[in-house]
Amino acid sequence: MSRYQRLVGAGAALLLTLGLTACSEDAEEPTTTETPAAEETEEAAEPAAEGQPAWANPIAEGGDVVATVDLGDDRSLEVRQMSVETATTTGNFVDPENNEPIVDEGDDVVYVNYVLTNGGDPIDLGSSIFSVDARYDDWPYMQGMDGITDSELTESLGLYTSGVATGQMADPTVYTLGTGESVAIGENFLYQEDSPISFDVSMTPVDAEGELLSDERIEAEGTGTIS
Structure with a gap:
């Protein structure tokens, strides 16, 4: 895919610094070096x-x-x-071995859109809707893959980091995905051309009060290649 498929847009980004540790048999969990700040608030979307x-x-x-x-x-x-796209800022993680960012300003990042479609009975979901852990087969770190935070760039591509539109927060937090309906969540991570990748997907229904029904949690995995 050409990197010129972008829509016009770039903006300020937020730098979060978290430690990562390369995977090995005796690797330790990464340490937090800074408390993550809240991501920029997205503007209200079209209906x-x-x-x-x-x-x-x-x-x-x-x-x-x-x-x-x-x-x-x-x-x-x-x-x-x-x-x-070209990263407009450094990413969210650094490698503690060299203290260098995993994604540096000017690196390539790939934007993906996760589109959930319900062809079955209506299902009630919580505010996260679903989650996806994407990892290249050769990703060397214990935590998930790194990307950048740039709400303006994300929205210029028609993508949203939340499935729930601004101003549509429910109370209780119950979001019904009806039969034949779809919802999407976008994200970005470091671009590796022609790289095999796996996607671990999880989705947990909620009850009428918005409480998670953990025993009904749905988990599945898919594989593909980032081109």
């Missing part, structure tokens, strides 16, 4: 399109399908590679 719940952010069109994860009960999550 959700047909086929989406009223509480959801709109789903960006296009992208190349990297993987499709079967979540059972006619539900699936599609991973779409949207764009390769």
